[in-house]
Amino acid sequence: MRILVTGGTGLLGNNILRQLAADRPDHSLTALVRSQPKPQVFAGLDVSCAIGDLGDEETFSAIRQAVADCDVVIHSAALIHIGWQRMEESMRVNRDGTAMIVEACIEHDKPIVHIGTVDTLALGAREKPASETTRLNENGSATLCSYVASKRAGVDVVKSAVRRGLQALIIHPGFMLGPWDWKPSSGQMIVEVAKTWRPLAPSGGCSLCDARDVAAGTIAAMDAITQPRPTRPTDSPIKSGREYILAGENWTYFELWREIAKRTGARKPIMPAGPGQILIGEIAASMLSKISANEGVFNSAALEMSTQFHWYDSQRAHDELGYRIRDPSISLDDAVDWIQNRFPTQAGR
Template sequence: MRVFVTGGTGLLGNTILRQLSGAGHDLIALVRGEPDPQVFDGINTTFAHGDLLDQTAIENAVADCDAVIHSAGMIHLGWHRLEESMVVNRDGTQTLVDACLRHDCKLVHVGTVNTLGIADRDSVANEDTPLDHAGGQIPCSYVLSKRAGNEVVLQGVQDGLKAVLVHPGFMLGPWDWKPSSGRMLLEVSKAWRPLSPSGGNSTCDSRDVAAAAIRAAEKLLANEIPSGRQYILAGHNMRYLELWKAMTEAMGAR
């Protein structure tokens, strides 16, 4: 299959490209500037130059593909960049949805578990747990803008789009060039920390998430899964103290 991948310089997008390239698929990767040779070393892909709001670049790439895996996004956990987050995570997704509808292209949209409902202590949440069931992630620019992006995709499904949404947990893995989530690992390794946050997360391997996103695209193309379906791509539920201990043990740090 021929796949257009956004977010190719990020942890998940780069891993998706590597797995697709290794399997011999034809690829187009969206890049905003001149691609870094190190980041794309070993990946056989052509490039579409532009950002998520560049309708011409998006149209040309989508028109030439069977499927899109949309892993690009802006992560900001505070409030100061809400408008910018909405432009990227909502409006950029809208550009892709519109292009996929026009060209009958399948879409795998990468959301996040942060947008989903949270279960109470006596039950287990799934993709369909309503946000008002027991609350949800603490609102911030990232959570609200990613929820808005999900709604754009689900509205596209109502309009005839063939799409699924996948929601990763906290990803760690190789090829985290920026770094993104790997920044936590690096910070924890620098010095002993007397305190950790009281909460936790669902930690998963970015390679597993990439494989699942690719599988979703393949099943969409084969009409083996329903459009509009959402999937949690989670891993091991760990409190931050457990996770930080595992990180420091792996790196021989305190």
């Protein structure tokens, strides 16, 4: 099988490529990248690179050809900016880039596994984590920042294409940590907790999962959507357009930060931030954004997101895709070890 993976230099995409290379050496792997990555990103992997910039019409022909040359697409590429700025850029990549991939898949009759995010879904609660069917008005939804708005628009693109005949499954990962986080992406939280003591942790929570487990679940979705349609069981719940949450254990950020601090030797936070501290932080972040041309990670949208409970139930993926999660302590150990070895001066080693 010939597999095209977008976002192969990112945390999830790199783990997908590495699992495919290890478990299915007879498969042909291609990564769609904006430019040739540093050699270590694909070290040890037999991966070809196709050059194309999502959302850039000038490279659409190259993207179309990459899709034509594969049997299935795993679309993992995304621009992640938790803030109010960069909306146009986020839409160009996460919505318009997805549309490019989808149109090429329709043109060449190729199935796709699209990577969304739990943040496009309803929020959960400790007593009732959200599922794929939880209505947005039950517990509210994540702050409609550039990332959330553009990723939600990208999912809408895929759903619309399914109604036109596209064969697609949609994966919504939780908060992923793990090895092969080259930038780092979510591993930046480990860096921040390790290098700077903050007595107050964010007051919300996340559904902590291992990127390796999400990669395995994504590959299971790929197997399901590439099964020839005439041979699929008629009573199977797996239909084109079906969505799957691939999350993990639901933790507060206070719990997570203390576990990270324990592993990095950093001072632990004392307590979660209260409403007063959060309000002051949001006001300060909003003022900084207004006077700065470049919005940093400390902004009012990110602060608001950190007060929400992104807690989810992965039962559907467990039942239908065989999704399993490992002990989160193993995930944290491995993620911290990766970050400390990759970024030793920043992460406390």
